[in-house]
Amino acid sequence: MWNPPDREVFFAIVWKITQQIPEGLVMTYGQIAAMIPPPGDTTPDVYERMGSRWVGQAMNNTPEGQGVPWQRVINSKGGISLLAGSRAAEQQRHLLHTEGVEFNEKGLIDFNIYGWDGPDADWLKANDLYPPPSMKSDDPQQLNLF
């Protein structure tokens, strides 16, 4: 599959960001990609379209045993991108559930409740990263309880 320039370096940054995601919250591939400056000679417009897929590759190559909460990275729709019904997809859903992240009736995660808008400004500055765009909806979430 396609890879970003400096594959290993890019992956390491993705994993580092992923480790910042608090338990019980989630970020999207696109958000993480938006935080990382375009690597190598990648132009911003190409990066905007390819970044999220590269983040997906980083997740696919997540090193085990290093505490990278890969399950907290989901797609822009709020769903799991792994093949539906696969062992890995079920594990991701299970891990998120044990963290308290719940799926709505459409099988999607509500960003207004579980979405994380990134690390604080100091951390971003220290790591030369940009703040990610928020995935939270502008209009207030309607409470459908009762």
Added chain:
DNA sequence: CGTTTGACTACGC
């Protein structure tokens, strides 16, 4: 070797 295949997303119908 030539083909297929992706942990994605924005955009146009």
Added chain:
DNA sequence: CGCGTAGCCAAAC
């Protein structure tokens, strides 16, 4: 709201 497509390339087949 659903579906197709571009973007763009290293590996596995």
